[in-house]
Amino acid sequence: MGTADDAxxxxxxxxxxxxxxxxxxxxxxxxxxxxxxxxxTNALSDVYAMGGVPKTAMNLVAFPLGTMDxxxxxxxxxGGLHILEKAGTVLLGGHSIxxxxxxxxLSVTGFVHPDKILANQGLLPGDHLILTKPLGTGIMNTAVKxxxxxxxxxxxxxxxxxxxxxxxxxxxxxxxxxxxxxxxxFGLLGHLAEMIAGTRVGVTxxxxxxxxxxxxxxxxxxxxxxxxxxxxxxxxENMVSSHSRISPVLRDLLFxxxxxxxxxxxxxxxxxxxxxxxxxxxxxxxxxxxxxxxxVQPGVMTIV
Amino acid sequence: xxTDINALGLACPQPLLKTKQAVDQLHPPRLxxxxxxxxxxxxxxxxxxxxxxxxxxxxxxxxxxxxxIEISDHGQGTEKSMKAESAAALPGDDTxxxxxxxxxxxxxxxxxxxxxxxxxxxxxxxxxxxxxxGDDLWRLVFVNNGVKLTITGSPxxxxxxxxxxxxxxxxxxxxxxxxxxxxxxxxxxxxxxxxDIVTSLQLAQKVIHP
Numbered sequence: 001m002g003t004a005d006d007a008x009x010x011x012x013x014x015x016x017x018x019x020x021x022x023x024x025x026x027x028x029x030x031x032x033x034x035x036x037x038x039x040x041t042n043a044l045s046d047v048y049a050m051g052g053v054p055k056t057a058m059n060l061v062a063f064p065l066g067t068m069d070x071x072x073x074x075x076x077x078x079g080g081l082h083i084l085e086k087a088g089t090v091l092l093g094g095h096s097i098x099x100x101x102x103x104x105x106l107s108v109t110g111f112v113h114p115d116k117i118l119a120n121q122g123l124l125p126g127d128h129l130i131l132t133k134p135l136g137t138g139i140m141n142t143a144v145k146x147x148x149x150x151x152x153x154x155x156x157x158x159x160x161x162x163x164x165x166x167x168x169x170x171x172x173x174x175x176x177x178x179x180x181x182x183x184x185x186f187g188l189l190g191h192l193a194e195m196i197a198g199t200r201v202g203v204t205x206x207x208x209x210x211x212x213x214x215x216x217x218x219x220x221x222x223x224x225x226x227x228x229x230x231x232x233x234x235x236x237e238n239m240v241s242s243h244s245r246i247s248p249v250l251r252d253l254l255f256x257x258x259x260x261x262x263x264x265x266x267x268x269x270x271x272x273x274x275x276x277x278x279x280x281x282x283x284x285x286x287x288x289x290x291x292x293x294x295x296v297q298p299g300v301m302t303i304v
Numbered sequence: 305x306x307t308d309i310n311a312l313g314l315a316c317p318q319p320l321l322k323t324k325q326a327v328d329q330l331h332p333p334r335l336x337x338x339x340x341x342x343x344x345x346x347x348x349x350x351x352x353x354x355x356x357x358x359x360x361x362x363x364x365x366x367x368x369x370x371x372x373i374e375i376s377d378h379g380q381g382t383e384k385s386m387k388a389e390s391a392a393a394l395p396g397d398d399t400x401x402x403x404x405x406x407x408x409x410x411x412x413x414x415x416x417x418x419x420x421x422x423x424x425x426x427x428x429x430x431x432x433x434x435x436x437x438g439d440d441l442w443r444l445v446f447v448n449n450g451v452k453l454t455i456t457g458s459p460x461x462x463x464x465x466x467x468x469x470x471x472x473x474x475x476x477x478x479x480x481x482x483x484x485x486x487x488x489x490x491x492x493x494x495x496x497x498x499x500d501i502v503t504s505l506q507l508a509q510k511v512i513h514p
Contacts, residue, residue, distance in 0.1 A: 146317040156499045214499050223320050223351035230343040249350075280487045285478040285495070 005120050006046040006181055009112070017114045021046035024060045024105020028141050028259055029158055032072045036079025038161040039104045042184070042260040044087050047110035048169035049182040049263055051118035054087050054110040059094025062103035076104050087166055118172070118265075120181035120194055123201050125295035127178050128272035132168045132279060132287045133262025135188055135253055136216025137161055138226045143219040153215050160213065161260040167282045168263045175267055175275045183261035189254045190232045191264060192291070192301055193239050202297040204304055205254070207246055211286045212253060220249045220256075228257035242303040254303070262286070266293060307332035311348075312340045312367070319344040320351055327355050333374045340366040405442040407508035408434060410450040415514050427453070430514055431460040435467065442508065445501055446493070447477040455489035464492045475500060 007021035023043040027035045040057075047054040059080065063073050084091050089108065123129075140157040143149040149157075165182060172180065181191050188210065196203055232255040242251060267275050272289055279287035294302075307326050311319035319339045326335060335357075337348050345368045349359040357372040414423030415430055431453065434441055444467070446454055453460055454476050468474050474493030481487045481495060505511055 142317050146321055152499055152502060156497075214497070214503070221350065222354060223347035223349070224317055225343065225347055225350075227316050227341065227343040230346060277488070280482045281485060283479070283482060285482050285487075285497075 006049045007052075007110075009050065009117060011114050015113055017112050017117065019047050019050050019052040019110040019112055019117075020107070021110075022060070022105065022107040024062075024103050025259075026101055026103055028161075029144070029154075031158075032075035033079040033082075034158050034162065036076035036081075036104065037083050038079075038158070038260055039076075040080040040083035040087075040106055041162055041164055043106040043108050044083070044089065045165050045182045045184070045260060045263075047108055048165040049118065049120075049180050050110070050112060051116050051169070051172065051177070051180065052110035052112035054089040054108050056090050056092050056109045057084055058092055058107045059096075060103070060105045060107065061094065061096035062099035062101065063096060064100055064102060065098050068102065072102075080104070080106065083162070083164065087164055116173075118177055118180040120179055120191070121196075121199055122179035123195055123199070123203070123266045123293040124178055124268070125201055125293055126269050127201075127266040127293040128269050128289045129192075129203065129291040129293065130265050130267070130272065130276060130279070130287055131183065131188065131211065131262055131290045132165065132265075132284050133160060133163070133183070133258075134211035134213045134216075134286050135183070135256055135258065135261070136213035136220075137259045137261065138187075138229060138256040139216045139220050139224055139253065140213055141259070142224045142226045143215070146224060148219065148222075148224065149215070157213060163260075165263050168265075168279060168284050168287070171275070171278045171282050171284070172263070172265060174278065175271055178266040178268070180263060180265040183258045183264050185228065185232075185257045186236075187229060187232045187255040187257050188264070188290075189240060189301055190236055190257075193236045195264070195266070196293075196299055196301070197239070198299070200298045201293045201295060202300040202302065203291045203293050204302045205291040206289070207250055207254070207303050209288055210254065210290045211288050216253060216256075217249060220253050225252045226257060229253075229255045232257060236301075239299060240301050240303065241297070246303050251303070305332060305334070307335040309335065309337045311344065312338055314339075314344075316343060316347065320347050323348050323351060327352075327357075335372050337370045337372075339368050339370070342368070344368075345370060403442075404440040405507065405509045406437060406440050407443045407445060407504055407511045408441070409445050409447070409505070409511055409513045410453065411447050411513070412449045413452045414449075427514070428459050432463050435463075435470075441467070441472050443473045443475065443504055444493070445475045445477075445496075445504060446480075447501070448480050451476050451480045451484065451486060451490070454492050455486050456491055458491070461491055468492055475504065477501065 011017040352359045356376040359372040415426035475496040478495040
């Protein structure tokens, strides 16, 4: 089945399709166990964003055997397994190679009913857009690298990146979701751009409602914006129409590349309050309506 | 005297950190920073603005030079921090010296134990009297059963809204609101998280837990 989306989809029978995805990266936190948790949470996220349930997974490991204690790898894998268990996903095996630089990630396979697949395109004019996690992991991780983040801030952002999108995905099954994606490397506006590129809808983004990680705005103001945010912005600049009162700092945050970010979902306006309430009841307290689809300027993201 | 920093070939956030180090230690009236990508140009320029410098950038491709001249002695520049917390935390903040920062941490809708009706009356009276602290009253934090004081029908709602208008910051625990399914009922204050609460407790000069 052809979708240019978060993951690949293959229809097995009239009532079953496979979702397959793979994701791996170099460490973003110091603690190996946490890194394992985050990598697994991130890899599972694509399946949730497609409306699926992750069933099986395989580990991918690149490890510097000569220079690094094998205990590090054991902790990473333990972290990954912990998250897989939380997601009800079975680890079937994996593959490891020796490499100068440590890398970890997973390939994940999920199930979905072919009629229930959530693509990232499909927004209709008037739809509300709901984001389930606050933005700023890229900036916070840059601040961590710079040694400027407090222990509390490090814990908070780590916890956020370890939070599965499972509960948000479960809530979505009870609502008429028009489109969904997870916010990762391209940042909020980068992924939003993918949702509307080449379609007949545009979006208005309510910048003052976008949830932000506590501290991210300050660090962005100091100049701790990762290069990825600038690349994301350059790439999609021509699709953005920004009100002059929007500060460059906030604009960069909207393009900040996210690790294991939240789900970004569209649903008809008359269902959005109920959907929001349901998300809050599930403990997803950051979930917020951050924008609305419109037919006024197709393909344009208007930041107000 | 000009301080020259060469940050060519350095990955983010290293160019910024080298610049920060130079500014913190040498406090030069004029400095130049050479970097090899546009992201670093923006980041370093932004940082220098927050430190009272006026930066201008030149160059292209993979060689840029940022030239900055100090225009003010004060560290806090054009990009004012958005969060009250950090503004309050800045050393030398005038208001902090004049007024105390008292935080009242309210974890229940009644005061003390023994008789609940009495406890509720006491809490109403307590909150209505808090205003007597004047400008020393900095922040109210509501958690657990305390969040019920911030919702529709609360006997102290009007008092809290008045405090809010007077500039007292009011934080209401989001986890608690969602636990009681009261997110929609909250009528005053900002919904917050544990990190903000812990940071508030740290920044406060005095914490009162009735």
